Amino acid sequence: MDLTHLYERAKKAGRGLLQWPVERVNEVLRAVADEAVARTEYILAENARDLARMSPDNPLYDRLKLTAERIQGIASDTRHVAELPSPLGRVLKHTVLPNGLDLKRVSVPFGVIGVIYEARPNVTFDVFSLCLKAGSACVLKGGRDADCSNRAIVEVIHGVLERFGMNPDTLTLLPADREATASLLQARGYVDLLIPRGGRSLIDYVRDNARIPVIETGAGVCHTYFDAGGDLRKGTAIVNNAKTRRVSVCNALDSLLVHESRLADLPALCAPLAESRVRIYADAPALAALDGHYPADLLEAAMDEHYGTEFMDYKMAVRTVASLDEALAHIARFGSGHSECIVTEDAEAAARFQQMVDAACVYVNAPTSFTDGAQFGLGAEIGISTQKLHARGPMALEEITTYKWLVRGDGQVRPK
Amino acid sequence: MDLTHLYERAKKAGRGLLQWPVERVNEVLRAVADEAVARTEYILAENARDLARMSPDNPLYDRLKLTAERIQGIASDTRHVAELPSPLGRVLKHTVLPNGLDLKRVSVPFGVIGVIYEARPNVTFDVFSLCLKAGSACVLKGGRDADCSNRAIVEVIHGVLERFGMNPDTLTLLPADREATASLLQARGYVDLLIPRGGRSLIDYVRDNARIPVIETGAGVCHTYFDAGGDLRKGTAIVNNAKTRRVSVCNALDSLLVHESRLADLPALCAPLAESRVRIYADAPALAALDGHYPADLLEAAMDEHYGTEFMDYKMAVRTVASLDEALAHIARFGSGHSECIVTEDAEAAARFQQMVDAACVYVNAPTSFTDGAQFGLGAEIGISTQKLHARGPMALEEITTYKWLVRGDGQVRPK
Numbered sequence: 001m002d003l004t005h006l007y008e009r010a011k012k013a014g015r016g017l018l019q020w021p022v023e024r025v026n027e028v029l030r031a032v033a034d035e036a037v038a039r040t041e042y043i044l045a046e047n048a049r050d051l052a053r054m055s056p057d058n059p060l061y062d063r064l065k066l067t068a069e070r071i072q073g074i075a076s077d078t079r080h081v082a083e084l085p086s087p088l089g090r091v092l093k094h095t096v097l098p099n100g101l102d103l104k105r106v107s108v109p110f111g112v113i114g115v116i117y118e119a120r121p122n123v124t125f126d127v128f129s130l131c132l133k134a135g136s137a138c139v140l141k142g143g144r145d146a147d148c149s150n151r152a153i154v155e156v157i158h159g160v161l162e163r164f165g166m167n168p169d170t171l172t173l174l175p176a177d178r179e180a181t182a183s184l185l186q187a188r189g190y191v192d193l194l195i196p197r198g199g200r201s202l203i204d205y206v207r208d209n210a211r212i213p214v215i216e217t218g219a220g221v222c223h224t225y226f227d228a229g230g231d232l233r234k235g236t237a238i239v240n241n242a243k244t245r246r247v248s249v250c251n252a253l254d255s256l257l258v259h260e261s262r263l264a265d266l267p268a269l270c271a272p273l274a275e276s277r278v279r280i281y282a283d284a285p286a287l288a289a290l291d292g293h294y295p296a297d298l299l300e301a302a303m304d305e306h307y308g309t310e311f312m313d314y315k316m317a318v319r320t321v322a323s324l325d326e327a328l329a330h331i332a333r334f335g336s337g338h339s340e341c342i343v344t345e346d347a348e349a350a351a352r353f354q355q356m357v358d359a360a361c362v363y364v365n366a367p368t369s370f371t372d373g374a375q376f377g378l379g380a381e382i383g384i385s386t387q388k389l390h391a392r393g394p395m396a397l398e399e400i401t402t403y404k405w406l407v408r409g410d411g412q413v414r415p416k
Numbered sequence: 417m418d419l420t421h422l423y424e425r426a427k428k429a430g431r432g433l434l435q436w437p438v439e440r441v442n443e444v445l446r447a448v449a450d451e452a453v454a455r456t457e458y459i460l461a462e463n464a465r466d467l468a469r470m471s472p473d474n475p476l477y478d479r480l481k482l483t484a485e486r487i488q489g490i491a492s493d494t495r496h497v498a499e500l501p502s503p504l505g506r507v508l509k510h511t512v513l514p515n516g517l518d519l520k521r522v523s524v525p526f527g528v529i530g531v532i533y534e535a536r537p538n539v540t541f542d543v544f545s546l547c548l549k550a551g552s553a554c555v556l557k558g559g560r561d562a563d564c565s566n567r568a569i570v571e572v573i574h575g576v577l578e579r580f581g582m583n584p585d586t587l588t589l590l591p592a593d594r595e596a597t598a599s600l601l602q603a604r605g606y607v608d609l610l611i612p613r614g615g616r617s618l619i620d621y622v623r624d625n626a627r628i629p630v631i632e633t634g635a636g637v638c639h640t641y642f643d644a645g646g647d648l649r650k651g652t653a654i655v656n657n658a659k660t661r662r663v664s665v666c667n668a669l670d671s672l673l674v675h676e677s678r679l680a681d682l683p684a685l686c687a688p689l690a691e692s693r694v695r696i697y698a699d700a701p702a703l704a705a706l707d708g709h710y711p712a713d714l715l716e717a718a719m720d721e722h723y724g725t726e727f728m729d730y731k732m733a734v735r736t737v738a739s740l741d742e743a744l745a746h747i748a749r750f751g752s753g754h755s756e757c758i759v760t761e762d763a764e765a766a767a768r769f770q771q772m773v774d775a776a777c778v779y780v781n782a783p784t785s786f787t788d789g790a791q792f793g794l795g796a797e798i799g800i801s802t803q804k805l806h807a808r809g810p811m812a813l814e815e816i817t818t819y820k821w822l823v824r825g826d827g828q829v830r831p832k
Contacts, residue, residue, distance in 0.1 A: 015748070018772055095793050101782055102794060110804055111774060192804050211624050215803040234827030241829035354822050356434055358527060366517055366825025375509050375830060376519060376821070388526055388608050388818040389629040390806040395612065402804040405792070406770050409782025411650030413657035416789065 001179040006172050007112070009137065009188035013169035014111040014137035020166070022086040027130055029082035031160045033075035036125065039156045040071050045089035047121065064119045064146055074125045077380075081129040084379045087397035088135050093301060098132050102408040104203060105402045109135030110192040111254055114184050115382075116141045116206060117197040121149035128157060130382050134400045139172045139191060141184055147176040156269055186212040193400070196385055215391060216352035217383035220250035220338030221310050222368045225257040225327040225353070229346030232265050240272040241322060248312050250384060251339050251371040255307055255317040256329045265291030273316070274298065281306040282318040290318075308334035324349050328356050335359060337386050339368035341392075360386065360393035417595040422588055423555065423606030430527040430553035436582070438502040445498035446544055447576045449491035452541065456487050462568035463537065470561055471644045480535045480562055493796075497545040500795040503813035504551050518824040523817045525551030526608040530600050531614040531798075532557045532622060534768070537565035544573060544587050546798050550816045551552060555588045557600055562594040600749050601626040603742045609816070613799055631807060633799035636666035636754030637726050638784045640671040641743040641769070645762030650781055654759055656688040658783035664728050666800060667755050667787040671723055671733040673743045674702060679736060683709030689732070690714065697722040698734040705778035706734075724750035740765050744772050751775060753802050755784035755809075776802065776809035 005094025011318040015401040017025075019027035036043070054061050089190035091106040107237045113136045115127045130403060132139035135334040150173055155308040158168045174180040183193065185206060194214045200290045203218045224242055243255035258266055266289040270280065274295050282290055290299055300345050306317040307330070321327045331340055342353040350364040371394060378396035452459070463482040466676075470477050528550045533539045539555060547554035558566040566589055575586045590596040600607065601622060610630045612622040619634045642651050642659055658669035674682055682705040686696065690711050697718040698706055706715055716775040722733040723746070737743045747756055757779035759770040768781040777787045787810060789797025794812035801807045807815035 011659055015772075015774070032805055097791075097793055100784065108774075185651045192507065208627050213803055215805075231827070237827055237829050245830055245832055311574040350824075356431075358524075359820065360429070361821040361823060364825065366828050366831060368824055369830040370517065370823065370825075370828075372830075387629055389631070389698075393821050403808055404775065405809050407777060407779045407786065408766075408780055409786075411647070411653055412782050412786075413653050414661055414783060414785040414788075416661060 001183050003174060003180065003183045003187075005191070006174065007187045009169040009171050010137045010139050011190050013167040016167050017109065017132075017135050017137065017170065018269065022088070023162070025132060026082040028160060028166060029078055029132065031080040031164065032129065032157055033082075035156055036071055036075045036078065036153075040068050043071060043149065043152050043156065044068065047149040049147055049148040060113075060119045060145065064121065064149070066121060066149060070122065072263040074122050078125060078129045081133050081380055084133065084397060086133070087321065087401045090398075091402055099412050101412055102261050103405045105403050106406055107398070107403050111170055112137045112139060112191045113400060114139045114141070114187065114191040114194040114212070115197065116181055116184065116194070116202065117143065118199070118202070119143040119145040120147045121153060124150050124153045124159075124173075127382060130380055130397060132170065134397050136172045136192075136237065136400065137172070139174060139184065139187075141174045141180050142176055144176040150176070161371050177185045181206075182209070185212065188212050192402075195383055211361065212380070212397075215385050215389075216387045217396070218250060218386055219310050219336045220252070220283040220368075220371075220384070220386070221254050221308055221334060221336040222251060222339045222341075223255045223257055223331050223333070223335060224253050224341040224343065224368065225321075225324075226259060226262055226265075226269060226348065227324060227327075227342055227344035227346060227349050227362050228261045229349055230259070230262060230343040232268055232343050235265075235271060235343040236269050236365045238341065239308070239364065241370050242341065242369050243273060243278055243316055245312055245367075245369045251368045252311070253311070253316060253368060254309060254311050255319060255334065257319050257330060259327075260285065260320050261321050262287040266290055266318070270294055270318075277314055279315045280318055281315070283320055285320040286318040289383075310336070324352060328353070331357055331359075337388075339363065339371040341368050360384070365383065390405065417591075417599050419590060419599045419603075422590065423603045425585040426528045426553045426555050426588050427444070427606050429583040430525065432456070433525065433551050433553065433586065435546075440573045440580070442498040443549065444576060444580050444582060445494055447580065448541075448545065448573055448831060449494040449498075450574050451572055452487055452491045452494070452569075456484050457569050459565065459604055460484065461635055463565040465564040466562055472595050474537045476561065480537065480565070482537060482565065484675055486538065489536050492618060494541060494545045497549050497796055500549065500551070500813060502818045504724055506814075508819055515827055515828050516826060520822045521819050522822055523814070524820050526552045526816065526818050527606045528555060528609040529618060529816060530555045530557070530607040530628070531561065531613065531620065532597055532610070533558040534615070534618070535561040536732050537562045539613065540566050540569045540589070541573075543798060544814060546796055546816065548586065551800045552608075552816065553586045553588070554601065555590060555603075556593055557575065557590045558595050560592040566592070577711065580761070595658050597622075598625070601628065604628050608818075630801045631799070631801050631805070631811070634666065635726050635752045635800055636668070636787075636800070636802070637724055637750060637752040638667060638669045638755045638757075639671050639673055639747050639751060640669050640741075640757040640759065640784065641713050641737075641747070642675060642681075642685060643740060643743075643762060643765050644675040644761035645760055645765055645783075646678060646759040647761050647789065648674070648684055651681075651759040654686060654757065654781065654783045655685055658757065658785050659689060659694055660692040661783075661785045663730055666726070667784045668728070669732060669784060670725060671735060671750065672726050673735050673746060675743075676736050676738050678700065679705040682706055682734070686734075693730055696734055697731070699736055701736040702734040704824065726752070740768060744769070747773055747775075753804075754800065755779065755787040757782065757784050776800070
């Protein structure tokens with residue numbers, strides 16, 4: 001499928017955005033928020049057509065469903081993006097060289113950002129408003145399940161863009177099929193950055209086939225290590241929050257590592273999990289320690305495959321380690337580079353854990369559930385990067401900008 | 417070819433570097449410099465074996481050839497890297513959130529950096545010292561033409577690493593064949609960043625086939641626009657320096673754009689180029705302006721293919737434009753996003769040029785020949801990025817680091 005004409009138009013729209021002052025962009029965002037609310041009935045009617053094609057038993061149903069209240073929430077998020085400081089025009093470095101050349105490294109838009117996502121129509125609003133605020137046009141490829149909702153949302157946004165005289169190609173929604181995904185991966189020279197949001201297989205497919213720069217988001221196999229020097233009260237709260245706050249998110253706890261000297265504390269550490277009916281897969285020493293203290297119907301011997309699994313469910317693996325180094329080796333082997341935590345009062349152990357763990361977010365005495373753009377004070381989030389290039393961990397407005405070097409001289413030349 | 421065992425060892429070495437204090441790393445670098453000089457005879461003997469297999473007429477011959485003086489230069493560069501400030505451990509952001517969480521974004525090593533390059537043995541020293549200073553192990557794939565030289569250099573460096581008790585897998589040289597390149601592109605989970613240095617076809621192949629993050633370096637199709645408000649004296653110096661300082665580098669001028677109102681100044685603007693025997697491909701108005709003022713044997717009518725060509729030679733295209741906007745459109749169409757320049761005394765035109773040109777380095781009244789890590793005061797250079805992700809323009813030590821978020825709490829949990 002040749003969608004080049006769409007990419008060309010998006011590129012032109014992205015270029016046009018360079019001349020829009022941030023105040024006007026914020027006005028557009030506020031108007032989009034107002035219009036989303038004003039057109040609630042229309043959006044819900046189109047959403048109902050999508051819902052009619054999905055069984056309410058499908059776990060995706062709830063993510064697909066919009067309500068008047070959810071549209072209020074979306075509008076409020078969009079207004080919030082309008083209030084955030086602009087990520088553009090920041091002077092990241094400024095030097096005057098001995099020869100008088102004035103050198104500035106300044107944040108600028110990418111140009112065109114592509115996002116591939118699944119059945120969540122709210123993402124259409126989110127991605128549009130973050131990309132626009134970051135000065136880029138966006139090319140979206142949504143899920144087929146949400147296509148009526150997405151088309152309605154895009155129509156509503158386009159109406160606002162036209163009213164403000166902004167090029168409607170600032171927001172492009174591709175056809176909701178696999179051919180469009182394949183085409184987007186090849187949009188070299190048009191799409192400057194591609195962010196896939198979705199399941200493992202989508203992200204793997206995108207990374208392996210893209211000819212344009214990609215930021216991987218996604219899988220979080222997250223560990224919490226209860227160290228020899230861990231405080232039991234803090235540990236109990238941290239483990240419970242990391243595991244049960246929301247099990248379906250990437251920052252949720254998957255494997256608890258416990259120092260062998262603290263096995264006697266394991267029942268207390270895990271006690272609150274029983275209330276949420278968390279199934280525990282424990283190695284032999286941990287199993288022995290929990291036996292009789294944790295509901296027997298929720299307790300199983302761990303198999304190899306439980307380590308390194310992102311459960312996305314009320315399930316957790318437990319492994320006993322003999323030392324901090326063994327915990328570090330386990331995390332290096334099974335972690336996905338997302339979020340890892342140590343519970344300890346031992347400053348040296350904490351420092352070594354933060355130094356040695358290679359992950360986007362490394363916690364001491366706080367649960368991995370905090371890994372989130374809004375929680376980190378970034379004001380928003382377009383995804384959580386699990387790669388090391390460009391952005392790591394929660395990505396918000398700054399992370400979806402690039403920079404250029406602005407050099408001013410007065411006729412200086414470089415010696416031979 | 418399965419080279420996984422080599423990547424595993426490199427990964428382990430990279431992990432080990434996390435515990436090396438920067439002062440010790442600098443000692444290693446200085447010792448490598450000393451040893452390179454001490455082993456000059458051996459390195460030159462191995463280099464002679466490579467040279468014996470190449471015709472002296474081959475344009476690569478000079479790049480391949482080492483001399484005692486060049487080794488002195490390499491040693492001096494290596495000592496210089498030891499003197500540079502460490503790019504690691506910089507606190508890029510620091511916030512204490514209202515809930516008391518202490519959040520730091522800190523620069524850290526990538527882990528393992530892969531570099532693919534062609535017949536320049538000095539790159540082996542350069543890349544090793546920059547990667548080591550940036551805390552990463554490196555996996556190098558050099559050109560077959562330079563293989564004896566590269567093996568000798570690696571042997572010399574390994575000797576120093578062993579003496580200091582540093583894991584020799586900190587520097588891995590792969591076999592000099594295509595299978596090794598293909599394997600490196602698939603080293604997912606081991607190699608965190610891949611930088612191809614070389615010709616267009618190598619870079620295209622790497623980008624299209626890599627399953628690991630890549631930073632593209634390379635092609636520079638660079639423009640200089642002599643605006644209606646350009647100063648002729650500055651313009652003449654800038655054009656001559658950008659075109660003739662070194663024609664074989666990516667920052668060299670390829671196309672001169674001239675405002676139609678300044679065609680009468682074109683002969684003076686191009687006059688110094690005749691001394692370097694620069695061949696000019698000019699459009700009709702420029703050709704008419706130059707006729708009789710520039711050596712006839714160096715003057716030709718421009719063909720379409722001359723625009724957008726990286727000449728790497730004493731050749732330059734000239735095009736006449738009716739406005740700044742026409743110059744911007746030409747650059748948007750034919751530029752490669754490397755380095756672009758405007759010569760003007762008109763502040764408004766300069767500002768608009770810097771705002772609208774989408775390139776790594778955008779110059780006002782200074783030649784594109786300044787695009788270079790050392791010239792930019794970065795202290796070194798591992799390549800010039802022509803992509804927008806992660807690093808843009810000259811890349812030095814900071815650009816080959818990533819970051820992680822270090823979060824410290826005291827048992828806080830995230831509300832539901």
